[in-house]
Amino acid sequence: MLPPIDSTILESNPKFAALHATLANTILNPNGSTRNHSGQKERAPSSEALKVSRIRAAKSHILLVALRNLPLSPSTSCSTTSTTKPSTKSQAKQPTRSLPPELVELILLLTSRLSSTPPPSQLKLLEATPQWYSLSTYLPEIGAHVSAHLQTQALSLARIVSPSTNPSFLHRNIPKLTPTITSLQHSISTKKEDLHKQHALLAARTTSLLQTYQIATALTIQLLETSKNGSLSLEKYYLTKMNSLALEMQKIELDAREKALKGEKMVYTPDVANALGRYMENLRDGRERLKDRKRGAERVLWGYGIGRRQEEGGREKERVMREIARVYGELLKEVEEAGRDVKRLKGGR
Template sequence: MFAIQALRTSRLRSAKSQFLKSALRNLDLSSTPATSTTSSNNTAPKLNRTSTQSQSSRTQSQTLPPDLLELLLLLSFYLNSPAGMLTSQQLTLLLNTPTWTCLPCHLPKISALISTHLHTHMLALCRILTPATNPSFLHRTIPKLLPTISSLQTSNLQQKAELAERRIKLATHTTTLLTLHHLATHLLIRILEQTSHGLLARHIKARSEYLALRAGQLATEVRGLKKKGERIVYSEEVKGALETYVGELRGGRERGRERRTQAERVLWGYGVGREDRGEKDRVMREIAKVYGELVREVEEVGQDVERLRGR
């Protein structure tokens, strides 16, 4: 537990050191805001208020003194130099320079410059985090800057982990999909080979061609047998008889037509087929009825005669 606390303290001290080094390295050395009626100890808080509230009437642009500018450059170079870069003689010479010996006197101004620099960057970060906030109230969000950035970093780490996990899943799914696509392509090629160019397809094609040729041959043979049968059955004598029979049928058809025409004429004479056929139709029906009765009586008489003869 003590080791963890010591490590945390060491990390915090190192972070503060790096923070101050970065602030000194990135200071704007062209000008510094200063007030005309304040002491050097109260410069930083009032600079913060003037920077936040934008009260330009209480500030004025003041050029840095040459000795302070030189001290800032030396201090930034000393703090950012790697270990072992300066020899002991160079380090002794640097620490004994008149500019370096004035460091305690210029510490309030340097603190004010660093405070102004840090405050400006804090406001810029607050403006980025809360763009909808009124610029006059951005200084109120500075205490919340660290928790907000920490939560954003934590959320960013979680989202990066989720993104990496999703990328792994996507790569896995993509690999599976490509494998299935390769398998489907292989099966498709295999089916095409079997159906279009395989042994079974070639066998079926050859068999169908053979059956087609065989069917054509059988059709030719059937036509030849038909003609041969016709020649056997329908000889010259049979053809002549058939032609004669056809002529007789035609003559009989003509004679039938003539007899029908004559019968129609006879019936027309009896009134059949005429408009005034009512009375004649009645007479003809009576005659037919009487004729039928006479025929039946004749048949009965004939039967009686045959019966009597049989006795």
């Protein structure tokens, strides 16, 4: 069964409410299984075979339990008849007699054989016993005892299902036991589901009622204060409300700071802090090295006249160096052109 959900949750989350309605009404069955499965047609033969196997296993279990509970001695028979309370006077007056020893041994062997699967060697030994050979002889009598036992159990179950029925007519209700019990189980399941829904609805309505009572109580107190103290009580009320909200905001702020500190502790672990410290030291060392290189480059440029004052001959030195650079560039271009001419002349030969 799908668990019920509080109506307030569905009202406050419309998208979730739509998803829940789709799941409950279209996709899933009440027991939580898939309603329209892609492999449902392929699984139908397996489901039918499983159903047949379950019915066969249930019949075998009922037969085995009946054989185990057969009255094999007069004392057992008396106790059984006293607990089952036969419905008719003729059944109550039936004398209890003990079964023949051969039949008792055969019932015990048959019960043991149906309870478990012995190894082949033990199975051959069991089937070679004289009692096992007499199975066909005693089978009608065993069937009669099993039938009587099942009839007694069915009458007891019919008496539980229909307690107001006359005991003389209980045997008429035996064919109706299966549909009656199935109907009762379905009714119990439906009522249980309705009970869960009503419980959730009652909880939601109780919560709403308590909230309404709280609002009514607050309004009553406010009206009493207003009627007694006039507008001063309203000012005190709003002042108290403001102080309460301020305290609540401070609490939220402190909680946020606490969570921020916890987050920092979670992110910046001791190993991370040590790694960041070493990284900062490396950055400082790199900054110092860059400053040293800058000073060295400035000294080199100062030697070429860049950065000197005019009275130190810096302007003239800079102009000379720029002229040298220009001439050097032109020489490089001429060398490249001469190289291309040489290659062209060599190619002409």
